[in-house]
Amino acid sequence: MHIVYPVVVSALLFSIGVYGVLARRNAILVLMSVELMLNAVNLNLVAFDVWLRDRLHSGQVLTLFVIVIAAAEVGLGLAIVLAVFRTRRTVDVDRLRALSEYAAEYAAETGSGGGDRDGNGGGNGGGEAAT
């Protein structure tokens, strides 16, 4: 097996993940793209473990560790996304601008800021960012 094949597949998969993270607006789709990037790294690890014939199997063991960390990351990420959805009624990352330096201007542009259920979710973020 030429090592260049899995490594090139992995590089292309990573670039697709980069595109997905930058281009998608839905937070869950961004999480999926992050998973694609992690899988590209896993493929690299396995390929180099096979190439270098590591006696400690560090590449494959590290792949298992990355899979576990990805599971933890998705669990926490989805919990955060659901918490954001509860307060803001949207998971659109383009509209979550409460932490931006120009949050007040964005809120003025887009109106009510996504229709908060409890009314104070967007207001807090907008009020703090008086520049």
Add this chain to the structure above:
Amino acid sequence: MTSQAQPGFWPPSGPEIVFLLLGVVALGSALLVVTTRQLVHAALWLVVCFGALAGGYLVLTAEFVAWVQVLIYVGAIVVLLLFGIMLTRAPIGRSADLDSGNRWAAAVVGAATAGVLVSAVVSGFHAAYTPLEPGRGTAGTLGSSLFRTWVLPFEALSVLLLAALVGAIVLSRTDIGARE
């Protein structure tokens, strides 16, 4: 790795053909994940991509990693993502606003990343070759390596997973508020 006579790139051997076909499937489904207009379809294409990658691991003789990939990624993570899609009341059908306005900039950045990475790895590893020998990634060898050499990170990782899941529960419960 060594300077023994290496087979050339043409004709590709049987495992290489299988791996390349699986890689094409994985890359195509990954492209559909990041371009499809339906959220649920993106999660299902993710299943195809992870399954093809698991097949690639099998070809690379990492069979235990392949089964862990199928169990955890396809079995757990995709189901978790589908739960997330359902719980955020995403539109089930076609939705037009899944891509942000800067997708052309994102495409340029992705293409540039692909160019840099592919040219770097091709120039770095075009001569790397190893014959595949089965049995290097079985559950037995990997398990003995995991519990002899890597047992401390393994235990630390179990604590990390526990902490992450407790954190997820705390974040998603509504009756635990901030302390007044």
